[in-house]
Amino acid sequence: MTLDHPLTTLPPAQAPADLGRDLITVTTRPDTVFVQGRGDWLEDAQGKRYLDLVQGWAVNCLGHSPPLVVQALTAQAQRLINPSPAFHNQPLLDLAAKLVAVSGFDRVYLSNSGAEANEAAVKLARRWGQRMRGGAHSIISFDGGFHGRTLAMMSASGKPGWDRLFAPMPGGFAKARYNDIASVEQAITPDTVAVMLELVQGEAGVQLADPGFVRDLRALTTERGVLLIVDEVQTGIGRCGQAFAHQLYGIEPDVVTLGKGIGGGVPLAAVLCRERFNCFAPGDQGGTYGGNPLMAAVGLAVVSEVCSATFLAGVRQRAQQLSDGLQAIVRDHGLVAERGAGLLRALVLPDDRAEQVVAAARDLAPAGLLLNAPRPHLLRLMPALNIGHAEIDTALALLRQALAAVATR
Incomplete structure (x- = not known):
């Protein structure tokens, strides 16, 4: 996917060590600075794209800037x-x-x-x-x-x-x-x-x-x-x-x-x-x-x-596609389980390396994948409710890469 408008012009870049220096500390953030998004994708200040399965913690139900x-x-x-x-x-x-x-x-x-x-x-x-x-x-x-x-x-x-x-x-x-x-x-x-x-x-x-x-x-x-x-x-x-x-x-x-x-x-x-x-x-x-x-x-x-019947039917179809793909990943990578309801899914890992998988997925090149780890052994996926079928397939492929990268460490 190519974003269809130019990158936002940013003020002079801060060195990574200075990022967030004016903010009260409430969380640990990576050095990434996002500047724009469309649908299932975000783009950072360096032009790297990320397929977003967090979507503001299930906030962006129609994706970014719908x-x-x-x-x-x-x-x-x-x-x-x-x-x-x-x-x-x-x-x-x-x-x-x-x-x-x-x-x-x-x-x-x-x-x-x-x-x-x-x-x-x-x-x-x-x-x-x-x-x-x-x-x-x-x-x-x-x-x-x-x-x-x-x-x-x-x-x-x-x-x-x-x-x-x-x-x-x-x-x-x-x-x-x-x-x-x-x-x-x-x-x-x-x-x-x-x-x-x-x-x-x-x-x-x-x-x-x-x-x-x-x-x-x-x-x-x-x-x-x-x-x-x-x-x-x-x-x-x-x-x-x-x-x-x-x-x-x-x-x-x-x-x-x-x-x-x-x-x-x-x-x-x-x-x-x-x-x-x-x-x-x-x-x-x-x-x-x-x-x-x-x-x-x-x-x-x-x-x-x-809340229209047609849209909700699409959510259920995409949820089944995502669940089926996650279950295949569970089998292929020796994970514990996949569970959830609709497009609120979780992947249960056999050990406490969820944060490592989140980081590995974010760091994938040329495109990253955004995941959430609410527990040390668990990944949570909350994509846009209108996520495309092709994007689900891409997300599953990127997730496999991240899991493989962590498994070799």
């Missing part, structure tokens, strides 16, 4: 960018109506990130608990879960060590064991107002909830009068081959959170709820940029495209 998103941003920016959340705007109303139609839920709240959406869902549950459950407030979440990087969502997450990183942490979050309904029953108390889970735990290594466990959890929460909040920040909007991952499990949650793919690359997130849980009073929840027309216009374009 015309649909560019057109929505351009058209809306010429009309209205942000009149403040104190007023209605047309894209806000249109996106809310579209999400209601696609999901079957009744109410929508728009925010900027998955963590914010999850915080809002917890607030909504606790407000409902104050009004309907005598002040019940505790949220049960799961070992291995990941719900965001705010303090409260770090408490809700089950990532090892996060309960000590910024102690003291907010309380009111109990933990149960994933796929263990007995542990949920034991964790429920009179103070419990909701259970919150990911149906696919992405950060834990693309761990899938067992269908029987999910059905039992829905039945248990209904029986006990406890809300079921499903975090679909990573799995929603087509990532798993349906509009929402909970559709794969045949359940109806009470509250669903969305993020990442709903914006196709721009900061956008949402909370969906049933009418009976629409219990915020004016002033209880808000945000300066929540529901701004610029982002909402993009979300409307993305959701309208991705």
Whole structure:
């Protein structure tokens, strides 16, 4: 693939040792500086291309700089960018109506990130608990879960060590064991107002909830009068081959959170709820940029495209192609397993060399491959939902090269 516009002109190049010197250190980044992208490919300042199977951690559901998103941003920016959340705007109303139609839920709240959406869902549950459950407030979440990087969502997450990183942490979050309904029953108390889970735990290594466990959890929460909040920040909007991952499990949650793919690359997130849980009073929840027309216009374009039956059928076809190719790699390279749902896949290695494979894939020449290693022994693949069949074949070939390079070290 050849990118169809000239490289961005950069300021005088910094020496690699100086890269990021003005940034607060929050992560370790390679020396690569990306300057442009189209579809499945990124290009760096030296003109090297990379086939991207990370896509902003499942954010760019239509790839890099998709015309649909560019057109929505351009058209809306010429009309209205942000009149403040104190007023209605047309894209806000249109996106809310579209999400209601696609999901079957009744109410929508728009925010900027998955963590914010999850915080809002917890607030909504606790407000409902104050009004309907005598002040019940505790949220049960799961070992291995990941719900965001705010303090409260770090408490809700089950990532090892996060309960000590910024102690003291907010309380009111109990933990149960994933796929263990007995542990949920034991964790429920009179103070419990909701259970919150990911149906696919992405950060834990693309761990899938067992269908029987999910059905039992829905039945248990209904029986006990406890809300079921499903975090679909990573799995929603087509990532798993349906509009929402909970559709794969045949359940109806009470509250669903969305993020990442709903914006196709721009900061956008949402909370969906049933009418009976629409219990915020004016002033209880808000945000300066929540529901701004610029982002909402993009979300409307993305959701309208991705949640169509034809597009979702294509996602399932490409997911099968990728899964079949990964299973062949497992056999040929002596790996442990391949797993996932839709175009959220994981490759389980026999040892803790995932970061080495990520680096080797990135360093391939003439074109690199971008992968993610959420665990030392595991690779995660999150390509654009419209990735081409030829690009999948190319990615599989590059992955084989990276694995072979690491195996010879």
